[in-house]
Amino acid sequence: MSSSIIQRSRYTPRNAKGLEGIIELEMTVVSDYLFVGSGKYDYYLVKSLENIEDLVEKALKGVIPDLSNYFSPKVYLMNKYSDGKIVIPGSTIKGMVRSRLELSIPGSCYIVDRRSDSPPSQTYIRIFKPDRNRRSDEFDPREYPNICPVCNLLGNMGLGSRVSFSDFVMTSGKTTYVNVHGSEFEVVTRGSKFIGKVVYHSLTQEEIGMILYGFGFRKGTEGKVQLLGRFKFSDRRFGRVKFMLKDPSLLKYLEAFMNKNKGKLRDFNEEW
Template identity: 60%
Template sequence: MQRFHTQYTERNSIGLEGVLELEMEVVSDYLHVGSGVYDVEIIKPLENIDQLVETALKGTIPDVNKYFSPVTHEMNRYLGKVIIPGSTIKGLVRTRLELSIRDACFIVSRNSNTSSAAYKRIFRNPRPRPTDRFPQRVCPVCDLLGNSGLASKVSFSDFIMTQGKVDYVNVNGQYYESCVKGSRFRGKVLYRSLKPIELGMLLYGFGFRDKKLEGKVMLIGRFKYSDRRFGRVRFSLPSPKQEYVKALEDFVRTFKPFDYNEEW
């Protein structure tokens, strides 16, 4: 039985409460995090639709492509600003923690279902196969981030673009609205009832490793495993606090987490 298990047997209301402020910088050429909606705009009114139909009925297929703009995949927006949904950021943190912590259950990673070679190279790993090793006790990642039967102790805001610009990048004939290198986002994580070591876990999940509190490069968004121009970001802490370093060091010492190099 590993030492940390006993620290996770009780939930109580005493603990750290606060806000972790984060900045995220795009360090690859582009970043596209989709909204799941894509737009095909009609760029010419179909005034002559009768004629088009008639042409078709006569057996000639009319060329309608010129009436439509190419497929364009938009980013998410809120009040006019480009955002990365908080749920996407939470997913990023959760996958890394599930892969890093021995015996954590595998809620996200198990369903990721990717067969990408780059993914396997990075994360096929020292980590053993998926297990549910916490029959009576809650796994540390679920205890922090919640699962279907357990409230999360942290909530992630959307990350709002504060600097940079977007470009439309053609990938295989479709256009992806993408934030260019150097673009920056701001967001926060609200936490409550955290043990210091869990604050350390959260920081680790964002790619912080040691007292320098410099985020490592992490992969996120579309094409992150297939096109090197896309999907690399780095988190930083605009207002680092003394307690972060200690929390992180406590976490690393206790959990001895696996680490991954996401540069490929």
């Protein structure tokens, strides 16, 4: 490991006095469905069974040679805690916020965009119009304070984040199963709500405002539509969410950030 990576943190204000606190948020699904996968799958019954033990016994004896008609195809599952609560991982929320900030703020890296294993969809390109010549996540810590403002806030390799994102836990709503391109997915439906928080330390007022901007806030406590989860660029039924800010007093920081960057920030209509 190079010395520059080891020493990056000394060129950032990790020990500088700044604002500390918590941003509490509620997320609402405003599209028909939202899917954020866990990488796990399961099956469910498609035919009612009065006596499953009898069915199993018949299957073992060969009386019923095939049980597949009684069960669904493989169903890809949402993220869940061990108690069954559905959650959106904090890393997913952070990735969403980071990608919006990287695309919005001049001079930022394209960390999220660069790490994608597949080429961007035409829908993504049409919405965000990314600068394909600005894909580097390389920076020299000795150039502080000219480090990418998003990296300085949310971290980079060898550079710690000053912001932590909790998981967003579902508090109300429904789940169902939807077939997409021949595969079954467990999804949450329109109106489902999640709560989560962001913990920050050693931030300026403008940096708190930057976080809020990344969540889609522009004026009031209700943010604009943001795209999240799988199928968001390929199926209009999926992936639209809005965030609500619990504490309206934080909006002064959003205003400070937007005033400081007036005329510089990019914005996007994600209602494609």
